[in-house]
Amino acid sequence: MKTYVFLSALLVALVVTVTAHPTKYHIENPELWMEKMANGSLPPFYSYHIHCLFVPHQNSSVKPAMEFRKQLVNHFQLDDTKHCGDLEHNPSVCLFDIDSEPGDSGNPFLSGQWAVFLTLDKFQEYVTWTMQNRGDNVIFIHPNSGFEKMDHTKWALWQGGMWPLRPDALCDHC
Numbered sequence: 001m002k003t004y005v006f007l008s009a010l011l012v013a014l015v016v017t018v019t020a021h022p023t024k025y026h027i028e029n030p031e032l033w034m035e036k037m038a039n040g041s042l043p044p045f046y047s048y049h050i051h052c053l054f055v056p057h058q059n060s061s062v063k064p065a066m067e068f069r070k071q072l073v074n075h076f077q078l079d080d081t082k083h084c085g086d087l088e089h090n091p092s093v094c095l096f097d098i099d100s101e102p103g104d105s106g107n108p109f110l111s112g113q114w115a116v117f118l119t120l121d122k123f124q125e126y127v128t129w130t131m132q133n134r135g136d137n138v139i140f141i142h143p144n145s146g147f148e149k150m151d152h153t154k155w156a157l158w159q160g161g162m163w164p165l166r167p168d169a170l171c172d173h174c
Contacts (some may be wrong), residue, residue, distance in 0.1 A: 039060050045143035047089060048118040050130055053138045053163050056100050056112040068137050069114050075129060076092055108152055108169045147172065
């Protein structure tokens with residue numbers, strides 16, 4: 001029985017880790033980058049995430065968010081059965097699993113959300129379409145530089161109003 005409980009907990013932890021976010025980029029010398037940022041230099045962005053936020057268990061919030069996800073999948077002809085494999089860099093656009101139960105320690109979101117990973121070359125196309133087609137959905141767009149707190153706070157874009165995040169769930173440089 002103890003083995004079953006342990007394996008169940010491990011599986012939940014793995015699922016939460018994969019759905020939770022953000023894309024991981026190893027910063028070779030974070031102290032040097034912190035010094036460079038203090039002097040005005042900024043790190044490069046390696047990719048982006050677009051998130052659609054919703055209130056879990058509230059159909060008036062969940063339904064439009066899921067409909068918008070379906071529209072995005074159809075418009076960009078994404079494979080909704082093949083999700084981003086992990087939180088490392090992905091070679092192409094992919095979908096993360098839907099996160100309907102927020103609140104785990106590694107997740108900055110206090111709401112439900114679904115997300116799409118974007119390579120740099122897809123940013124303009126996807127963000128333009130999202131801006132024009134989001135309806136009343138709340139959209140959160142952020143870069144992935146390896147500096148998670150900055151990516152999710154200082155360098156992020158919001159459409160439809162800002163929702164609270166948990167920046168303490170993110171690391172300064174990962």
